[in-house]
Amino acid sequence: MEKFQTLTSTYVPLPIENVDTDQIIPARFLKATTREGFGNYLFADWRYDKSGNPNPDFVLNNPTYSGQILVAGKNFGSGSSREHAAWALAGYGFRVIVSSFFADIFKNNALNNGILPIVVSEDFLNDLFECVNKNPQATITVNLEEQTITNNENGRTESFEINAYKKECLLKGLDDIDFLLSNKDKIEAYEKNRIFNY
Amino acid sequence: MKTLFDKIWDAHIVTEVKDGPTQLYIDRHYCHEVTSPQAFAGLRSRGLKVFRPEKTILTADHNIPTMDQDKPIRDEVSRFQVDTLAKNAQEFGLTYYGLGHPKNGIVHVIGPENGYTLPGMTIVCGDSHTSTHGAFGAIAFGIGTSEVEMVLASQCILQTRPKTMRITFRGKLNEGVTAKDMALYMISQLTTGGATGYFVEYTGEAVENLSMEGRMTLCNLSIEMGARGGMVAPDETTFAYLKGREFAPKGEKWDEAVAYWRTLKSDDDAVFDKEVVFDASQIKPMITYGTNPGMAMPIDGIIPEPENGDTASRISYEKALNYMGFKPGEKLEGKPVDYVFLGSCTNGRIEDFRMFANYVKGKKKADNITAWLVPGSWQVRKQIEAEGLDKILKEAGFELRQPGCSACLAMNDDKIPAGKYAVSTSNRNFEGRQGPGARTILAGPLVAAAAAVTGRITDPTK
Ligand code: SF4
Numbered sequence: 202m203e204k205f206q207t208l209t210s211t212y213v214p215l216p217i218e219n220v221d222t223d224q225i226i227p228a229r230f231l232k233a234t235t236r237e238g239f240g241n242y243l244f245a246d247w248r249y250d251k252s253g254n255p256n257p258d259f260v261l262n263n264p265t266y267s268g269q270i271l272v273a274g275k276n277f278g279s280g281s282s283r284e285h286a287a288w289a290l291a292g293y294g295f296r297v298i299v300s301s302f303f304a305d306i307f308k309n310n311a312l313n314n315g316i317l318p319i320v321v322s323e324d325f326l327n328d329l330f331e332c333v334n335k336n337p338q339a340t341i342t343v344n345l346e347e348q349t350i351t352n353n354e355n356g357r358t359e360s361f362e363i364n365a366y367k368k369e370c371l372l373k374g375l376d377d378i379d380f381l382l383s384n385k386d387k388i389e390a391y392e393k394n395r396i397f398n399y
Numbered sequence: 400m401k402t403l404f405d406k407i408w409d410a411h412i413v414t415e416v417k418d419g420p421t422q423l424y425i426d427r428h429y430c431h432e433v434t435s436p437q438a439f440a441g442l443r444s445r446g447l448k449v450f451r452p453e454k455t456i457l458t459a460d461h462n463i464p465t466m467d468q469d470k471p472i473r474d475e476v477s478r479f480q481v482d483t484l485a486k487n488a489q490e491f492g493l494t495y496y497g498l499g500h501p502k503n504g505i506v507h508v509i510g511p512e513n514g515y516t517l518p519g520m521t522i523v524c525g526d527s528h529t530s531t532h533g534a535f536g537a538i539a540f541g542i543g544t545s546e547v548e549m550v551l552a553s554q555c556i557l558q559t560r561p562k563t564m565r566i567t568f569r570g571k572l573n574e575g576v577t578a579k580d581m582a583l584y585m586i587s588q589l590t591t592g593g594a595t596g597y598f599v600e601y602t603g604e605a606v607e608n609l610s611m612e613g614r615m616t617l618c619n620l621s622i623e624m625g626a627r628g629g630m631v632a633p634d635e636t637t638f639a640y641l642k643g644r645e646f647a648p649k650g651e652k653w654d655e656a657v658a659y660w661r662t663l664k665s666d667d668d669a670v671f672d673k674e675v676v677f678d679a680s681q682i683k684p685m686i687t688y689g690t691n692p693g694m695a696m697p698i699d700g701i702i703p704e705p706e707n708g709d710t711a712s713r714i715s716y717e718k719a720l721n722y723m724g725f726k727p728g729e730k731l732e733g734k735p736v737d738y739v740f741l742g743s744c745t746n747g748r749i750e751d752f753r754m755f756a757n758y759v760k761g762k763k764k765a766d767n768i769t770a771w772l773v774p775g776s777w778q779v780r781k782q783i784e785a786e787g788l789d790k791i792l793k794e795a796g797f798e799l800r801q802p803g804c805s806a807c808l809a810m811n812d813d814k815i816p817a818g819k820y821a822v823s824t825s826n827r828n829f830e831g832r833q834g835p836g837a838r839t840i841l842a843g844p845l846v847a848a849a850a851a852v853t854g855r856i857t858d859p860t861k
Pocket residue numbers: 460461505506507526528743744745803804807808825826
């Protein structure tokens with residue numbers, strides 16, 4: 202997994218709530234057996250019209266906005282557990298998703314793919330939407346070590362939460378499997394000693 | 400002092416990661432073709448075996464046709480994905496129920512009906528509706544593909560302990576009101592993110608009175624309000640359902656198991672992080688009017704005006720109604736629809752088919768309706784035939800399809816055409832979920848049956 206430390210980038214606003222994983226990557230694109238190529242289908246039904254042409258009204262097709270950070274409305278990533286949603290976001294080039302609320306499974310999937318989901322206050326979020334409206338070149342700085350996110354238009358900073366283990370994984374680019382495999386003896390000991398065996 | 404959740408969670412802790420998640424042991428792992436290929440590829444590239452192969456069960460369900468299953472799958476990409484699952488099963492030595500196998504079906508239907516799902520277990524699957532298995536008093540939740548790889552490699556997963564919530568349904572349900580209506584009612588009250596971060600235990604008279612099928616429907620939909628999972632404490636109903644199932648314990652082992660399972664309930668003085676109480680007698684048959692399961696109302700209700708929330712909420716609400724072709728203030732009862740879908744891991748079990756058949760008995764399918772009746776598994780289909788329900792359905796003008804996820808996520812050919820209205824017993828009315836442009840109205844099997852014979856949204860209790 203790629204390491205994550207700090208990032209300063211312009212950002213793409215998506216002021217829609219309850220963006221579910223069927224929107225992030227519709228089911229008909231889930232037939233692949235590898236992790237590659239999903240970026241092309243990110244938000245496919247919003248991004249392309251019926252004949253597959255880019256829909257000019259959708260933000261990803263608007264050249265005014267770009268960057269490695271997606272800023273989305275509350276409850277981002279609800280619905281299906283498909284990790285393809287995280288692969289599509291990462292494949293497109295996003296490394297940070299900012300929202301005021303994330304669905305649980307999505308949050309784990311994002312972290313397992315080197316994408317940092319950052320929860321900010323409603324106020325901070327609305328502020329970001331307003332700033333980028335006025336200035337599409339507005340930037341955000343994320344500092345994982347310090348656990349802070351800064352709106353560089355007005356210098357407003359919030360700190361965000363991430364559990365210490367996951368933070369370590371992201372900073373060093375390690376994944377959970379490495380950790381679990383180093384723990385085999387504990388797993389075997391557990392199997393021997395459990396109270397009820399299935 | 401412990402909740403049911405605490406008891407099961409604590410019994411599965413392998414170790415606690417310092418300042419981090421819990422390493423949890425997994426008793427049962429279900430796998431299907433869509434969310435597993437990249438996990439098996441991961442194992443291969445790391446040169447790993449499956450750590451405990453007997454604990455993983457594979458089935459093909461998401462991406463399969465519901466007609467002509469004896470012939471090769473026509474869609475080449477789908478066929479490759481299903482073949483990949485079969486190959487992975489063989490290479491890694493895992494149990495696999497492929498197309499046409501008598502034990503094949505939707506992963507959340509076949510687990511319980513074969514006795515693979517048992518009380519007190521931890522159960523995971525690369526599918527959010529794994530919450531279904533919580534009906535047996537298990538900790539069951541959906542995981543992503545990286546996590547599937549973790550379970551295959553180590554039979555463990557890293558999880559942060561969720562908060563606990565108890566939802567009590569006091570009193571009795573009215574005649575004609577089903578577990579699906581309870582669930583849609585609950586989500587409409589709590590919203591789609593209302594239980595995020597929580598694991599829910601369902602209790603109360605109305606829950607105790609539910610059959611195992613009904614409990615599965617209720618737990619299945621826990622994820623639609625953001626909950627990590629939902630569970631019901633095991634009781635006599637649970638034991639009666641499980642006794643004699645193929646992979647449930649037998650003889651002395653059964654007695655031992657039941658003795659243990661009887662201890663699996665929340666202590667009287669257990670404290671939950673959140674408590675919610677509903678009055679079951681207030682619940683009517685429910686339908687959805689928007690593009691998430693929280694946008695639900697009683698069948699005779701009126702679509703509410705948008706709340707005076709912030710811009711994002713307003714935009715989202717208008718977008719949803721616009722997609723559905725509905726307006727605030729509109730009543731949906733009596734509105735014509737085009738499709739009826741009975742099936743999915745939410746309402747594709749035998750009891751759902753009994754309810755549907757019972758309602759349409761002696762009536763006729765409406766001419767304007769295309770109906771897709773898709774049993775959740777081959778065993779469900781066999782049971783339908785054994786009980787003669789197929790004849791009742793046929794006389795009323797309905798045909799049974801072959802098992803699979805089908806129009807629930809429309810990965811196969813079962814897609815609702817753009818702009819058409821479908822009354823569906825599945826679990827998600829998201830934009831495009833049942834096909835690009837498809838307009839889904841979620842409901843229980845009785846509302847679906849009433850729509851199928853009248854061609855309109857109809858209250859089955861009237
Ligand atoms: S029936 Fe629908 S919700 Fe259930 S497992 Fe299949 S796709 Fe998922």
